[in-house]
Amino acid sequence: MISAMPTLTNVRFVRTSRNWRSQPPGRRCISTLLPPRTPAFVFDIDGVLLRGETVLEPTRNAFRILHGENPFNRKIPYIFLTNGGGVSEETRCLNLSRQLGFDIPINRYIQSHTILKSIAHRFHDKHVLVLGGRGNTLKSVAHSYGFRKVYNPLDILAWNHAIYPFIDLTEEEKMMHGTHQDLSKVKFHAILVFHDPRNWGLDIQVMCDILRGNGFLAEPTSIHSATDVEVIFCNPDLLWKNEWEGPRLGQGGFRKAWEGVWSHLKMGQNDPVITQLGKPTRETYSFAADVLREVSDELDVKLTFGSSDDVGTLGRSSSNIYMIGDNPESDIAGANLAGWNSVLVHTGVYDPRHRPSLPESKRPTLEAKDVEEAVRLVIHEEIKFTR
Template sequence: MAEFTRQLLRSRVCASHIARSRRFFVTHAVPDYSKIAPTVAFSFDIDGVLLRGAQALEEGKAALKLLDQHKIPYILLTNGGGKPESARVAELSEKLGVEISEQQFVQSHTPYKRLVMSYQKVLVIGGPRSGNACRKVAQNYGFKDCVTAADIVAANPAVWPFHSFSGAELQDPTFVRPLSEAPFDAVLVFNDSRDWGTDIQIMMDVLTSKRGKLGTSTAPKREQTVPVYFSNNDLLWANEYSLPRFGQGAFRTAVEQVFEDFTGEKLSSTIIGKPFLFTFEYAHTVLKRWREHKYGYTHDLKHVYMVGDNPESDIRGGNGYGWMTLLVRTGVYRDGDKFDHSMSHVAPSTPSETLDDVLKAVKFGIDNEHKLQHLESS
């Protein structure tokens, strides 16, 4: 953290004294990208930064093209998910007009790949119904027995009589699967729930079952016997609507409160995604591998700029991992929103700099990196 503080202070000095110090940089008006590129990289949130809802932001297209042109590596690090990585990068490549590789893409549940060796049968929660997207993601990761809420409702609709599944869906063998007798090993929330009532009821049933056996209960004590993972903790996210919308963090809060009311105990859960260290460690490894694969860079990676629109996830997480953080005004954040300056939760949510959009953020980061390198060599 001391190293990050030093970088942060230096960054702010450069930003706040550009006019006063301009005489020192007259001969470096255009950054030498060949010197910057091997030692710097960017990480981008997607919703509210590169996209607004389903539409790509023009500044996002320009920012990525600028980095590709000058061989500056970057990854996309999003708390979104619900689809296979291959499908998501294909959509993003088309929308943004640049080629995005799976090797430079981390969505909220990508780190679940590390859990495959620990769990066999998992309850898969969230994501679009169409095509059983999240079940396919879990299967692609390598989980052996992937069960959805629809499978459980199809086996016994009385489990939650207020479910939203149609009769046709519950009779469709491509949508529901027969249940095995094996106990559940874990509950994995991959994406936002599309049916909170059904999902919360079934999660309670599994979490408080006897050693993961569906249809049993640890009553009267009602103990948690199965672990649960949430793939991100975003309370809010930005789409086409004029105000931010509730995300998976709101669903988690509901699950926790119901569990406490039901059992009298606090839910024990693991939360990944931004801002948590687990995800940033994973993303940093992905970034290092990508820059070497794409450009052959083996130099030390001195600085990473995290560009995001959400102070609570993008900025707090980037600060906590020691990255430089650039906040943009095109998503969740609104001028006048309060930043948390304390260290009580992961790290402060105060950015290194706040800018209008992602293109300005990239140009600021490149210019700032140029100045930092000049200061280090002087």
């Protein structure tokens, strides 16, 4: 049961003139312990560090600890891993740097769609449809990743308003998204759901048209197989947390809505090739591990990768990597699959008052009320682990 998980109750770090020490009840001072190994952190953002645009109060204290005010007297490696997105990594880093009050290098920030950089070469000369974001923002991001022939649903709507007559584009949007190309003759090889779509109706309509036409927008004259059109979703989250009291529907909700419509329209056609990325998928956590390894090498911290068989069964993994998240479905489940440890905080999606227990696959190693407590608890656990 979650209530039996270790928490930070009665554990605090005390700064002295010489060092810090961990003072849980009845424990020895850190100076009598073996040299502890340094942990490495992977942080979710929404519901952990921020709630909407608001920085949660414990966040800045947590990063003071990571930047050197800790028992190791050194910088502790960390990266950000979010199922959010919608803009470039440069833009996101600038915004988060402004909010947190220190510079965040771009190599530490992984959005849900950052991993698409690694597959862009497969679609170098092929047409792709990009969903999500505002205006042409994600088209620009896709171009920066290496995709060359990129369209979004507003481009298609500007080409032929009849495809979804319930939206009227402004004159500015017509200028921005207009094309002289006959899009009915364009073969789309992939539909990339980068971020949460802004208009589910338009995007579901265009997706279904392309899939029923085996990559073409024109209404099919016969039933085609849709197996050569790849559909990639970057974020499986059904829910996410902002300033609103209750969780909001995310990209996972959009996928469920599209699947419901598609099941009634496909008329015996094969389903497309569907790839799900984002937390908790192995692909995303493997990508994050490579990024974290680079950051840790810069700080001369050695990473230890545990076994997924250990997590949940033994209570903790031998890994010194900790995922700090608020969503058991994505953050914690993914960490367990990767063989990492995890800390579930209570400032976001998960509320222990409403869900007092979790299945083993989504059960965290530790639990804390907020991110500062999570960081302090991890440091205490790593010190204890090396005794």
